[in-house]
Amino acid sequence: MLETTDNAEPLGRREQNKIDTRRAIVDAAFDLALSVGPGSFTVDQIAERAGVSRRTFFNYFHSAEDALTVRTDGFLDLALEVFGRMPEDEPLFDSIIRAFTETTRMEGLSQHGELFRMASTNPDLLRAQLHSWERAETRIADGLRARLGAGASSLYLTALVGSVLSCTKAAMRDWAANTPESAEDSGQQLEGRILSALTMLRDGFSDSPVAPAA
Amino acid sequence: MLETTDNAEPLGRREQNKIDTRRAIVDAAFDLALSVGPGSFTVDQIAERAGVSRRTFFNYFHSAEDALTVRTDGFLDLALEVFGRMPEDEPLFDSIIRAFTETTRMEGLSQHGELFRMASTNPDLLRAQLHSWERAETRIADGLRARLGAGASSLYLTALVGSVLSCTKAAMRDWAANTPESAEDSGQQLEGRILSALTMLRDGFSDSPVAPAA
DNA sequence: CAGAATCTTGCACACCGTGCAACAAAGCGT
């Protein structure tokens, strides 16, 4: 599983400690969610497992669910970054599709699947995830504005980005729901679904496919 | 402002009382949100203003924010109902567009605008609203499945519905942000934006408009 | 090394959300 930050930058102890505790908290929250189920544990348990005080947890996150959306935020940030590296003369939808499909190749996928499955049984976690996608929507809209120029209609931008993220979300949900624990072609499964959903979007959902093509 | 239920059905006192308290709670919550701002009041205040006990409030809603999404739920339910009345031989996107634009004509709009504006400054309310749209997504997907037949791909359905709702959401957000308090043509403003966004979606966002056309 | 800046922690406190049991109100059969 590749992580996104291999930078061996000269960090001060302050920043390194913060990164470490943050990681410890996120890992502790994720482990707990996996073992006892989302919503079935307290902040105190996360803090204890992470080796920090309850108060410190709240210095980093507003709620237990927020600690579980870091992965989602990271995925979407990475997608935005990848999108930013696309050639500007490429057709817009080609860039979008490539940005998301390529992003799936460099991220630890299993956790995302678990996250979606957990969210389907836990309203609070679901809300936190929806919020995560929502925040990404504005960031990506800003990124798109930079590419399309400031003259682009705001409604056009938000509608487009919202639709793209909805399709990606739908693809990941479908993938999480229908792909067994850890299939060997899990990555291709997801990539194919994202490609499929975004292609539908590009073509205006003109043809209604009858075959799931799973 | 037209309300959706003018049914003078013979309701028992039990059901009528429940409807009344529910209304009282929703109205109290909305009034409080308008006057002191979302997130700046407690459940006790809602209960007191609604004339019920704190405990009773929690018999109806899980949180203060949930009481504020009833309007949103109602709007989306109405849209689904209207969509269900569209002729089946009509092109799909025509039905969708008409369903939403016509729905805006029969709903009290000002409250929806306020809701969107409030959500933009209150994370918890935003999450509740996103959840409301998310719930509607599954309901509408089921409705669409009934129309398209059981053979339609699940991914196609969820991607389509998600995109449609994203565009509608974007239209309402844009409208709420850019339409002054109570313009006289507020309804047309919203309707035009929804039509615009859904048309973009139907056409695959092929042309990027430069003029906001506000 | 001393002082400044920053991070962690414990504490207090208001608020949240729910199980439970007592109570009240509405429906129902006679």
Place this chain on the structure above:
DNA sequence: ACGCTTTGTTGCACGGTGTGCAAGATTCTG
């Protein structure tokens, strides 16, 4: 009209949440 059942309301208790605050520990800076 009268009990009996069903359903809704209320108060209480209790564990959990989220945050301001101030004291203490850790890191940075000169």
